[in-house]
Amino acid sequence: MSQATGTITPDSVGHRLCAACQSVGACKLGLKCLGLDDQGAVDFDILCGPQFEGGRGVAHGGWTAATLDEMLGTVAMLHQTLTVTKSLTVEFLKPVPIGQTLKGRAWNDHKQGHRWHNVGEIVLAATGVVLGRATGVFSQRNPDHFDRHEAWLKAELERVSDQPS
Numbered sequence: 001m002s003q004a005t006g007t008i009t010p011d012s013v014g015h016r017l018c019a020a021c022q023s024v025g026a027c028k029l030g031l032k033c034l035g036l037d038d039q040g041a042v043d044f045d046i047l048c049g050p051q052f053e054g055g056r057g058v059a060h061g062g063w064t065a066a067t068l069d070e071m072l073g074t075v076a077m078l079h080q081t082l083t084v085t086k087s088l089t090v091e092f093l094k095p096v097p098i099g100q101t102l103k104g105r106a107w108n109d110h111k112q113g114h115r116w117h118n119v120g121e122i123v124l125a126a127t128g129v130v131l132g133r134a135t136g137v138f139s140q141r142n143p144d145h146f147d148r149h150e151a152w153l154k155a156e157l158e159r160v161s162d163q164p165s
């Protein structure tokens, strides 16, 4: 699969920020990427803020899933490959406390053609207990991914608007 040439440079926060976070210059989920370790895994400092509180004192599951998605998605990026999530399986092992320092680690398990099979975990920093884990498949994306999406969406909406109501 073809890919845009050139080096993928992380933002000042250690990874590439998504579009919604670029204006604030920080990951709104509370992730800080520490980069690749000597085994090629990506390490993170994480803090789940009160805006993501679900049950009393603990994170909404959507925060945990989104955070693991971001962590696993960063693996290929730091290896100079842009991907999108094709599938993500999350295990919610223990409630994730709000406002406690967390650590994250994500890595590639294996590759299958243009698909990266990645794994990651969120742990309570104070004790190292694993709170959440995910496996996911990340497909290397073509340079025209978003153009293609816009063209597809336009055609899809036109197809419906052409139909008699």
Ligand SMILES: CCCCC/C=C\C/C=C\C/C=C\C/C=C\CCCC(=O)SCCNC(=O)CCNC(=O)[C@H](O)C(C)(C)COP(=O)(O)OP(=O)(O)OC[C@H]1O[C@@H](n2cnc3c(N)ncnc32)[C@H](O)[C@@H]1OP(=O)(O)O
Pocket: 015, 016, 017, 018, 019, 069, 070, 072, 073, 074, 077, 083, 084, 085, 086, 115, 139, 140, 144, 145, 146, 148, 149, 152
């Ligand atoms: C929100 C997007 C954020 C993405 C990150 C990008 C930029 C941010 C910058 C920096 C951030 C850096 C690091 C952080 C990393 C990750 C953060 C989170 C990552 C995500 O959270 S990312 C959002 C969620 N994830 C999606 O949103 C994927 C939607 N899912 C698809 O896009 C396809 O499903 C795909 C590519 C997964 C298939 O993967 P595949 O391996 O099976 O590929 P294959 O080639 O076989 O295509 C099979 C069928 O998908 C069609 N297809 C492919 N590309 C298309 C396109 N652009 N437009 C329209 N159709 C498309 C083909 O035409 C074919 O359709 P058909 O079967 O009908 O022929």
